[in-house]
Amino acid sequence: xxxxxxxxxxxxxxxxxxxxxxxxxxxxxxxxxxxxxxxxxxxxxxxxxxxxxxxxxxxxxxxxxxxxxxxxxxxxx
Amino acid sequence: xxxxxxxxxxxxxxxxxxxxxxxxxxxxxxxxxxxxxxxxxxxxxxxxxxxxxxxxxxxxxxxxxxxxxxxxxxxxxxxxxxxxxxxxxxxxxxxxxxxxxxxxxxxxxxxxxxxxxxxxxxxxxxxxxxxxxxxxxxxxxxxxxxxxxxxxxxxxxxxxxxxxxxxxxxxxxxxxxxxxxxxxxxxxxxxxxxxxxxxxxxxxxxxxxxxxxxxxxxxxxxxxxxxxxxxxxxxxxxxxxxxxxxxxxxxxxxxxxxxxxxxxxxxxxxxxxxxxxxxxxxxxxxxxxxxxxxxxxxxxxxxxxxxxxxxxxxxxxxxxxxxxxxxxxxxxxxxxxxxxxxxxxxxxxxxxxxxxxxxxxxxxxxxxxxx
Numbered sequence: 183x184x185x186x187x188x189x190x191x192x193x194x195x196x197x198x199x200x201x202x203x204x205x206x207x208x209x210x211x212x213x214x215x216x217x218x219x220x221x222x223x224x225x226x227x228x229x230x231x232x233x234x235x236x237x238x239x240x241x242x243x244x245x246x247x248x249x250x251x252x253x254x255x256x257x258x259x
Numbered sequence: 260x261x262x263x264x265x266x267x268x269x270x271x272x273x274x275x276x277x278x279x280x281x282x283x284x285x286x287x288x289x290x291x292x293x294x295x296x297x298x299x300x301x302x303x304x305x306x307x308x309x310x311x312x313x314x315x316x317x318x319x320x321x322x323x324x325x326x327x328x329x330x331x332x333x334x335x336x337x338x339x340x341x342x343x344x345x346x347x348x349x350x351x352x353x354x355x356x357x358x359x360x361x362x363x364x365x366x367x368x369x370x371x372x373x374x375x376x377x378x379x380x381x382x383x384x385x386x387x388x389x390x391x392x393x394x395x396x397x398x399x400x401x402x403x404x405x406x407x408x409x410x411x412x413x414x415x416x417x418x419x420x421x422x423x424x425x426x427x428x429x430x431x432x433x434x435x436x437x438x439x440x441x442x443x444x445x446x447x448x449x450x451x452x453x454x455x456x457x458x459x460x461x462x463x464x465x466x467x468x469x470x471x472x473x474x475x476x477x478x479x480x481x482x483x484x485x486x487x488x489x490x491x492x493x494x495x496x497x498x499x500x501x502x503x504x505x506x507x508x509x510x511x512x513x514x515x516x517x518x519x520x521x522x523x524x525x526x527x528x529x530x531x532x533x534x535x536x537x538x539x540x541x542x543x544x545x546x547x548x549x550x551x552x553x554x555x556x557x558x559x560x561x562x563x564x565x566x567x568x569x570x571x572x573x574x575x576x577x578x579x580x581x582x583x584x585x586x587x588x589x590x591x592x593x594x595x596x597x598x599x600x601x602x603x604x605x606x607x608x609x610x611x612x613x614x615x616x617x618x619x620x621x622x623x624x625x626x627x628x629x630x
Contacts (some may be wrong), residue, residue, distance in 0.1 A: 211338045
């Protein structure tokens with residue numbers, strides 16, 4: 183995925199929503215831009231869900247060597 | 260009529276049940292959107308192949324789906340439901356102010372004439388409209404802002420706008436119902452609204468005859484007589500003969516006047532159907548007997564319909580959007596249960612048979628009578 187700026191949670195999600203508009207509102211709220219509560223963000227074995235969204239992601243993610251993962255919580259009935 | 264299509268929304272996906280006009284042999288398609296809650300699906304009266312579906316989950320929130328081929332394939336459309344202006348507050352369960360927050364779409368109501376125009380009833384209660392086939396949605400804010408919104412309160416299922424009735428005779432007139440606020444009417448295509456709850460009595464709220472605050476579960480109308488409305492309230496079945504200006508109770512000899520669904524026979528405007536449920540905490544049929552009750556007199560005088568329905572050990576519920584009628588002769592009636600059964604009657608309710616028995620819990624049932 184091509185990013186417009188440095189790899190951060192925000193820039194990755196911006197790129198996802200740019201390329202796949204149907205995902206708008208499903209990962210983060212349309213208006214508040216907050217992560218939906220039953221989703222978490224992981225990369226390089228680290229839970230990044232509570233980091234500021236403009237924090238740079240690990241270099242390996244920006245280089246395309248490691249994935250940035252949006253994970254649904256194990257929950258529900 | 261060449262066929263019938265029953266659209267079933269469940270807790271874990273959508274199902275499409277199809278039959279020819281005899282309504283004897285059914286094909287079951289699905290699950291579509293497996294694992295997702297499908298609160299409602301409904302087809303356009305102007306183009307039966309155009310169907311809209313509300314798809315949601317706790318993980319990914321709201322998605323709206325559209326089919327242009329009668330439910331064989333689907334495409335996601337717009338899912339942004341933003342309240343107009345500053346949303347303000349309604350009452351929380353404890354009576355304190357609580358901000359309006361969009362949660363999900365409960366009901367989709369396609370226009371009677373334009374396949375691209377659809378109304379959506381949402382939680383927290385508001386009505387939205389699309390005129391571009393679901394790509395974008397705009398609130399009709401006159402409902403939420405007409406003056407009583409700060410007194411609306413959620414029912415046990417949330418503060419949802421669950422019923423939208425489009426008047427086929429009086430242009431611009433619509434009715435909606437909200438739990439727990441009541442029924443409302445517009446006469447100018449949704450610009451302005453007013454509560455229509457005169458005659459409702461709800462003993463569970465501080466003022467039983469309040470202008471708003473009533474937990475209306477469902478309202479129904481026969482298209483040939485749009486001034487006559489029927490209501491299943493949290494308790495009480497009611498009827499209005501003046502477009503909701505006033506209501507009178509018609510519970511009559513029902514075993515319990517609690518329930519969720521109410522509908523009208525497509526050929527007999529005075530013949531109505533309810534499904535009594537034991538409440539407040541049980542929410543299953545009285546005596547373990549699944550009985551639809553029919554009145555041929557617009558209420559008050561009711562008869563149980565039991566032929567083909569389980570008459571022992573039945574403890575399912577039938578939710579508010581889970582009954583519908585077709586337009587064949589005689590009228591077909593369909594309802595779905597929280598136990599996953601969809602029952603149908605092809606003779607106005609005289610006899611019933613399960614179409615499917617083991618779906619996920621059924622949330623909604625709609626019917627299309629295909630040309």
